[in-house]
Amino acid sequence: MLINHPLLGPRDAQEFTYLGDASLLNRPDGMAGGAAQAFHDYLYLRDNPTGEHRELWYHEQGDRSWLIVTRNVSTHEILKVELASDVALSQGAKP
Amino acid sequence: MSEQTNRLSGGLIDTSKSLQFTFDGRSFTGAQGDTLASALLANGIRLMGRSFKYHRPRGLISAGSEEPNALMEIGTGAYREPNTRATVVELFDGLTANSQNAWPSLKFDALGVNDLASNFLTAGFYYKTFMWPRAFWEKLYEPVIRRSAGLGSLSMQADPDSxxxxxxxxxxxxxxxxxxxxxxxxxxxxxxxxxxxxxxxxxxxxxxxxxxxxxxxxxxxxxxxxxxxxxxxxxxxxxxxxxxxxxxxxxxxxxxxxxxxxxxxxxxxxxxxxxxxxxxxxxxxxxxxxATERMIAFANNDRPGVMLAGAMRAYANRWATTAGKRVAVFTNNDDGHRTARDLVAKGVQVVAVIDPRENVRAIAEYPLFKGAQVVGAKGRLGLKSISTRLSDGSLKSFECEALGVSGGWNxxxxxxxxxxxxxxxxxxxxxxxxxxxxxxxxxxxxxxxxxxxxxxxxxxxxxxxxxxxxxLGISATAPELPRADDTSINLQPFWYVAEGKSRKWIDFQNDVTVKDVKLAHQEGFRSVEHLKRYTTLGMATDQGKNSNLGGLAVMAEMTGQAISQTGTTMFRPPYTPVAMGALAGRSVGKEFKPTRLTPSHHWAERQGAVFVEVGQWMRAQWFPQAGETHWRQSVDREVLAVRKSVGVCDVSTLGKVDVQGPDAAEFLNLIYANGFAKLAVGKTRYGLMLREDGIAMDDGTAARLAEDHFVVTTTTAKAGQVYRQMEFVRQCLRPDLDVQLISTTDAWAQYAVAGPTSRLLLQKIVDPEFDISNGGFPFMSCAEITVCGGLRARLFRISFSGELAYEIAVPTRYGEAMIEALMAAGEEFGAVPYGTEALSVLRIEKGHPAGNELNGQTSPAMLGMGRMVSTKKDSIGAVLTRREVLSDPDGLRLVGFEALDAEKPLCAGSHLFAKDAIETAAQDQGWLTSAAYSPHMGKPIALGFLKRGDQRLGEVIKAANPLEGSTVQVRVVSPHFVDPEGGRLRV
Missing domain, CATH: 3.50.50.60 (FAD/NAD(P)-binding domain)
Structure with missing residues (x-):
């Protein structure tokens, strides 16, 4: 597969490490009430959709960017690639 | 030397360039441009292999990569490659080929006896017969079946090619x-x-x-x-x-x-x-x-000499050879007639063209039999004759050495x-x-x-x-096409001849017959995927290129469906077999993975060190001295020297991450379970990192060199994983923090200098303006200093051994000079270099966890670090460490063990049982993680996880090692065998 890195252009997927669902960006507040349940859900309850999937890839053999790749898991078509830090900032990263 | 008796004129070969080769030890000649297959045919060889299951004598059927029969071993010794299709082997001078799956010889193969038992060996035979008793499968049935049914054999030597x-x-x-x-x-x-x-x-x-x-x-x-x-x-x-x-x-x-x-x-x-x-x-x-041509199945259609009509034509036209002087053709389409026409033109006698169609005419001078079918073939080791059912119902036999068959093209x-x-x-x-x-x-x-x-x-x-x-936005124009043939081949589907009792072969590579497909249908394996797996139709090197459709057609007929409804199996990569060596490329042997050398590697080599692979790193394991004949002698000496005076160990392999920025402390507070916000500049702190699920991931230290500058160390093994997690936290969770990371593992050569005289040694190295006395540079201090007259360095007063100890780091290019300077300065103190083995013994004696304890299954509570996980701040993994199973007070706890019998070694991986318990999984109470002989204690000791271990100090239990059939008694003790109060660290 080829991943179109927002900074570096198309790169071979072998340069990347795959993590999983991009919902990992939405880490709960560990100091809030109900944190145990929130972390359980955050860590273990994932959707497993066919079709489009937003997922985290790490450019480990490259510039060490974490990317959010929107990929159709049926066809492997890559629809969008974003810097995870941009997405996290735009979501209003929380302490 | 054999003559090329079946060589014709013309062709795209250069007969002026004669090439010598051998097949099964016999010498032959061929021409430049030949394949091994065409050269064998030219030399009158039709028998080229034995079939997979029944060991039937077989010849080639194709002229391309789809060949199922003519599989050979090419080359000798370590270069030998089995299962090579003779049809794609380009002939060269000196080529050595041998037949395979035949013993003692291709012409007389003892296992041809399988063919006589064929009534029993039909599809599913193995599944049905070798079911019981179950234990026999692995020990008896499978080895025997594997030996008799098989393709070529490996040389069992390393592949010498690049x-x-x-x-x-x-x-x-x-x-x-x-x-x-x-x-x-x-x-x-x-x-x-x-x-x-x-x-x-x-x-x-x-x-x-x-x-x-x-x-x-x-x-x-x-x-x-x-x-x-x-x-x-x-x-x-x-x-x-x-x-x-x-x-x-x-x-x-x-x-x-x-x-x-x-x-x-x-x-x-x-x-x-x-x-x-x-x-x-x-x-x-x-x-x-x-496209690939397909066969028509008829009785004994696998006789050597029966081949695809298009292949027969290719051998004649391109390679100027024929499989026989007299040939016949069996075709359900006009393309087969071209074979007859071209062979006639080459002077080969075409004895008959048999065509099941009625409305057809000859296109050259050859006898044509319309509405006829080939119903049998004779000649076990080479075709002698075919029998034909003519349209008037009579049976006619034709003597011929080769038969070209065309059932159409896929x-x-x-x-x-x-x-x-x-x-x-x-x-x-x-x-x-x-x-x-x-x-x-x-x-x-x-x-x-x-x-x-x-x-x-x-x-x-x-x-x-x-x-x-x-x-792609590139404009191109189609050139004017050359005038070329555009006539249809008028195919009339015809898959197999019903007449005849002998087996009618569909898949030559897997010995699947029309009867096998019918049996699969009868037994309910009717979907194409089931059919494939039950009969093995279409498997192995040819992937069913010739045979798949024939099998599907028979199944379609049995089910009364059209082939379009029956469906087809899917093709997967690779299209043709790919050598494992090609997939590996240069990543073999020493190049399988990168090798990283420590800064003192060459120095250690000169000291005669024994090295050990640690991930990608090569580390000195111990440094044998003259007279030491066993590794334990070297390791015990190194350990005792550190406890008594001083030793030096290269610890550059530990991961180092530079963390800089105004928010660096807040960042560390998030990635470490224990608190870092209040760490003073010039101080180092032990840190425990968790995975988000509450399991311990790694431990190390973080040294605060400045308000906005930390150096984080990781274990050697987890350096990559920790750095990845730190970048994840920085980019994905807290991009708002002003903090930057970079791995500096390779930038610094770092040495542990450990032992009671380590300070005296270092005072000779560290430039005098830096006070490293106990008062000026107490336990857990860190500083940027200079050494040896101005070389920048970092000094950390941390200890893995439990002794007064330091770690000193200099830029990597000074690593070798530094180890030499340290050893020279240490000579008066009897300083020794020590390797990973002594390092490990020292840390087991001190009770420090390492990779064996941080194995991805252990929680802070199990490690005895439950209270380190701060509840006053949010950090990765903290919330889920409080889960019941990870914080259970009656759960596993890290404790020490000492052998009751000092002569019996302890073995890491041993499982723990109460003294009188039977050794079953239900009674299992934990395991030993790290074990060593402790020269300090004078007996074998170990660390391990034991249920309620912290409440059972003094109890005698047993450690069972069922792999070696040994059980030893151990006493549960504190994991800190050396200086449990930590006094030695602070002097």
């Missing part, structure tokens, strides 16, 4: 250089596009080289040669003969194997890889892979299926054509797309190239 890998990019990849591929390449090449044209054959042209045909008034082979010459002159076109595109992967990426030197004698290979594995990234691709759709393609049935040619979703950017032209005539192949190749380039 392989290479490469990357290519192009606008248009054209797969196959027959009429469609050549026309497409001319079209795209002239338009200036970056083109790769790949073909598995060594000669471009495909069927153009195998036919007697005219293109624009010249022979089809000449036209192909001219087209290739023009393509060769175009700098934007890369021609790749001997290159099999074996797989179509995501995003227009293809795998191809180029056989670089397989066709050269050993003397000409010097310096070149045997094969190159190419990864081709193509913006568009055009599959022009042609488009080569394989690569179209490698993603999500589903071939669709095409009635006109009674075959599957590409269908469904093809790999991104792929289109198909020529016979592979069902365009079966030369004219339609040329046309679709040109049009396919124009369309593919248009998609």
């Amino acid at each position: 392989y290479d890998k490469g990357f290519l990019h192009c606008d248009l990849l054209i797969i196959g250089a027959g009429p469609a591929g050549l026309m497409a390449a001319l079209t795209a090449g002239r338009a200036g596009a970056k083109v790769i044209l790949a073909d598995e054959d060594f000669l471009f042209g495909g069927r153009l080289n195998a036919e007697v045909e005219e293109l624009d008034g010249q022979s089809s082979a000449d036209w192909a040669a001219r087209a290739v010459a023009e393509l060769r002159s175009l700098p934007n076109v890369r021609l790749m003969p001997r290159s099999t595109v074996y797989g179509a992967f995501d995003h227009g990426i293809f795998g191809a194997v180029e056989r670089v030197t397989d066709h050269l004698p050993a003397t000409a290979k010097a310096g070149l890889p045997r094969q190159t594995l190419w990864r081709i990234t193509a913006r568009q691709s055009l599959l022009c892979a042609g 488009p080569n759709v394989s690569l179209t299926c490698h993603q999500r393609g589903r071939p669709t049935w095409h009635d006109d040619i009674a075959a599957f054509v590409p269908g469904g979703t093809l790999p991104v950017g792929m289109s198909v032209a020529g016979a592979a797309n069902g365009d079966m005539t030369t004219h339609s192949a040329l046309q679709s190749g040109a049009e396919g190239a124009v369309a593919a380039l248009l998609a």
